[in-house]
Amino acid sequence: MLVNTVRPCIAFDVAPFSLSGMVYGTLLNHRSALAALGESVNQPPYKGAPKAPVLYIKPRNTLASTGDTVFIPVNTPELEVGACLGLVIGRVACRVSEIQALDYVAGFLIMNDISVPHSSFHRPSIKFKARDGFCPVGPRVTPRSASTNLKTINPNMLTVRTYIDGVLVQTASTAELVRPVGQLLRDVTEFMTLQPGDVLGVGVAAAAPRVRGGQRVDIDIDELGRLSNHFVNDLS
Amino acid sequence: MMRARVAYAGAIHEAYPLISGDAHSPGDGVRAVSIQLADGRVVAEDEVVWLPPFEVGTIMALGLNYAEHAKELSLKTQDEPLVFLKGPGTLLGHRGQTRRPTDVNFMHYECELAVIIGQPAHRVPRALAMQHVAGYCVANDYAIRDYLENWYRPNLRVKNRDGCTVLGPWFVDAADIPDPGNLELRAFVNGKCTQHGNTRDLVFDIAYLIEYLSSFMTLSTGDVILTGTPEGVVNVMPGDEIVCEIDGLGRLVNTISADNLYGR
Numbered sequence: 479m480l481v482n483t484v485r486p487c488i489a490f491d492v493a494p495f496s497l498s499g500m501v502y503g504t505l506l507n508h509r510s511a512l513a514a515l516g517e518s519v520n521q522p523p524y525k526g527a528p529k530a531p532v533l534y535i536k537p538r539n540t541l542a543s544t545g546d547t548v549f550i551p552v553n554t555p556e557l558e559v560g561a562c563l564g565l566v567i568g569r570v571a572c573r574v575s576e577i578q579a580l581d582y583v584a585g586f587l588i589m590n591d592i593s594v595p596h597s598s599f600h601r602p603s604i605k606f607k608a609r610d611g612f613c614p615v616g617p618r619v620t621p622r623s624a625s626t627n628l629k630t631i632n633p634n635m636l637t638v639r640t641y642i643d644g645v646l647v648q649t650a651s652t653a654e655l656v657r658p659v660g661q662l663l664r665d666v667t668e669f670m671t672l673q674p675g676d677v678l679g680v681g682v683a684a685a686a687p688r689v690r691g692g693q694r695v696d697i698d699i700d701e702l703g704r705l706s707n708h709f710v711n712d713l714s
Numbered sequence: 715m716m717r718a719r720v721a722y723a724g725a726i727h728e729a730y731p732l733i734s735g736d737a738h739s740p741g742d743g744v745r746a747v748s749i750q751l752a753d754g755r756v757v758a759e760d761e762v763v764w765l766p767p768f769e770v771g772t773i774m775a776l777g778l779n780y781a782e783h784a785k786e787l788s789l790k791t792q793d794e795p796l797v798f799l800k801g802p803g804t805l806l807g808h809r810g811q812t813r814r815p816t817d818v819n820f821m822h823y824e825c826e827l828a829v830i831i832g833q834p835a836h837r838v839p840r841a842l843a844m845q846h847v848a849g850y851c852v853a854n855d856y857a858i859r860d861y862l863e864n865w866y867r868p869n870l871r872v873k874n875r876d877g878c879t880v881l882g883p884w885f886v887d888a889a890d891i892p893d894p895g896n897l898e899l900r901a902f903v904n905g906k907c908t909q910h911g912n913t914r915d916l917v918f919d920i921a922y923l924i925e926y927l928s929s930f931m932t933l934s935t936g937d938v939i940l941t942g943t944p945e946g947v948v949n950v951m952p953g954d955e956i957v958c959e960i961d962g963l964g965r966l967v968n969t970i971s972a973d974n975l976y977g978r
Contacts, residue, residue: 500801500802502801502870505865505866506865523864524864524865525864526863526864528863528865529863530861530863530869530871531871532863532865532866532869532870533866533869533870533874534799534866534870535799535800535801535870535874537772537799537931538771538772538934539772539931539932539933539934540931551930572876599865599866600864600865600866600867601796601866601867602866603794603797604774604797604798604799604931605929605930605931608799608930608931609930609931610930610931610932669861669870669871669874669875669876670801670803670804670870670871670874670875670876671803671876672803673802673803
């Protein structure tokens with residue numbers, strides 16, 4: 479039998495205690511991202527805004543931690559920084575209701591959903607999003623009810639800030655999701671079960687900042703810490 | 715060598731086809747196929763729960779990788795492979811059940827050759843690509859076309875549903891399949907052959923796909939490439955039995971079940 483050896487690296491103090499390694503992203507779930515497409519949403523090839531959540535997968539080869547170097551492929555001048563809140567699933571979530579959805583969330587982390595810039599969302603090649611190291615997550619998993627301050631984190635009220643070389647380049651809020659967290663989990667788990675340790679990115683805002691080789695990206699989200707990565711041109 | 719993973723009597727076992735004799739042939743003339751567990755027990759194939767035959771990593775699937783199927787869906791073939799990714803919740807073993815939502819009009823199977831990665835692959839040239847193949851199995855990758863949207867096609871609601879990617883029954887070592895580029899594939903719905911193709915008609919062959927994918931993502935042990943399906947997909951309904959078979963890899967059986975079993 480074959481034995482899988484690739485394991486996610488982040489452990490944390492509440493169940494399920496480690497990530498599964500499955501990371502899903504949600505396309506166009508930030509109102510600004512949908513608005514940025516304007517009228518083209520209704521024209522070919524799309525012919526209408528998404529009806530159900532449109533998800534994509536960041537496979538295990540993309541996972542990276544805070545502090546890891548991200549390599550920019552040859553002939554690619556810049557990458558897009560997709561700063562995003564990630565929900566860490568705590569219990570098997572199948573057909574959850576909107577009201578109970580948060581009970582299925584163990585905690586939160588910061589996700590940088592990195593892409594090679596591409597203009598079409600119709601049938602983009604996975605080589606834009608699934609490259610090695612293209613999904614730093616972390617810096618830790620913050621439990622939903624952080625026991626230290628007895629304060630429950632509201633995932634629909636978080637500010638996401640992106641800095642390039644220390645300069646603030648984007649501020650977004652999870653208050654502007656098309657489907658807020660509860661509704662998103664309800665609509666996703668209607669057709670696919672999420673497992674403990676899976677991560678679901680709630681959606682990236684419009685006008686993703688671009689990063690070039692030699693620069694550093696920091697993303698911080700209220701109470702979740704700061705995810706920091708250097709970007710380097712891949713010369714090999 | 716052909717190996718399965720099955721659950722039986724409280725544990726998960728590796729199991730093998732039973733070559734000689736058949737301890738469980740019932741007297742009524744209906745021949746039950748038996749398998750042998752690694753610990754020596756011989757059991758009928760319907761006494762065990764069949765699991766996907768290996769520990770599955772990243773699942774990469776090809777769209778429109780047979781020219782005739784692309785025509786069937788009125789789509790042009792591409793310069794570059796159309797690859798999409800799937801999650802582990804979709805996986806199902808041999809003899810499993812796949813749910814068909816009541817309100818849909820077009821749910822179809824897709825018989826595919828699954829290629830399983832052994833040695834990790836990073837920027838592997840075509841000439842060396844086949845060295846990274848550990849083995850093969852049959853895949854049946856369902857789609858529900860009612861849910862197709864024009865965003866990140868095919869969207870996960872069409873192709874990443876629970877229990878819609880059936881793998882098995884056997885993991886077959888690469889060494890046992892000398893020419894994976896010439897294998898007949900067939901799908902049967904309730905015994906009638908509805909899909910028939912040959913892997914020689916792949917638009918992008920296995921070596922090309924490994925070279926392509928490993929050029930931008932490292933492939934790891936247990937990662938699997940579903941190489942696409944030929945023409946001949948038809949709608950299936952609750953109660954239908956779908957059998958997908960590929961030369962040398964076996965017959966993968968699946969039954970369609972209705973919403974009421976799931977409390978829907």
